[in-house]
Amino acid sequence: MTAGATVWLTGLPSAGKTTIARALAARLEADGRRVEVLDGDEIREFLSAGLGFSREDRHTNVQRIGFVAELLASHGVLVLVPVIAPYADSREAVRGRHKAQGTGFVEVHVATPVDVCSVRDVKGLYARQAAGELTGLTGVDDPYEVPETPDLRIETHGSTVEESAAAVHALLAERGLTI
Ligand code: ADP
Numbered sequence: 282m283t284a285g286a287t288v289w290l291t292g293l294p295s296a297g298k299t300t301i302a303r304a305l306a307a308r309l310e311a312d313g314r315r316v317e318v319l320d321g322d323e324i325r326e327f328l329s330a331g332l333g334f335s336r337e338d339r340h341t342n343v344q345r346i347g348f349v350a351e352l353l354a355s356h357g358v359l360v361l362v363p364v365i366a367p368y369a370d371s372r373e374a375v376r377g378r379h380k381a382q383g384t385g386f387v388e389v390h391v392a393t394p395v396d397v398c399s400v401r402d403v404k405g406l407y408a409r410q411a412a413g414e415l416t417g418l419t420g421v422d423d424p425y426e427v428p429e430t431p432d433l434r435i436e437t438h439g440s441t442v443e444e445s446a447a448a449v450h451a452l453l454a455e456r457g458l459t460i
Pocket of ligand 1: 292293294295296297298299300301363401403436437438440441442443445
């Protein structure tokens with residue numbers, strides 16, 4: 282059986298994390314791979330219900346997702362995680378847990394600049410922040426700690442979704458994680 286792994290797509294809101302994860306999942310499934318996408322909004326509705334957006338709650342959210350991802354990955358699933366994960370120490374803790382369990386972990390920084398994200402504004406968050414209806418938006422008035430040494434950094438502006446998904450697919454192939 283091909284080994285599982287967690288592929289964490291970190292980046293600002295509207296960077297393209299979810300879109301890339303869905304396109305990549307379709308490709309991997311077509312390859313015959315077992316794939317799970319852990320959607321951030323779904324997780325907040327169930328696994329992390331009650332958590333907010335303070336530093337502590339964001340950390341807890343990321344640790345819970347990391348825990349579930351590692352469990353699935355340890356059973357041969359490729360787990361795609363399109364979740365902001367703004368703090369470096371949270372991401373490092375997840376990487377450390379995977380390492381301790383001997384499970385693969387790949388960090389992909391979806392490095393779309395904030396001015397591009399705020400124009401895309403898929404969920405209307407940037408507009409709400411600008412209108413004073415929301416505070417604590419990652420990359421605007423809440424921190425985003427840019428990954429210093431991600432396994433892969435993708436610039437989505439000027440690339441198609443398929444090109445971005447292909448870049449991650451190529452890295453997974455290099456690591457022997459595709460069929
Ligand atoms: P996130 O999950 O990071 O909040 P989404 O994936 O929901 O962001 O939204 C990203 C938006 O950017 C989508 O509307 C998507 O079609 C668009 N987009 C444009 N180019 C790309 C690309 N190369 N990769 C991913 N998304 C892209």
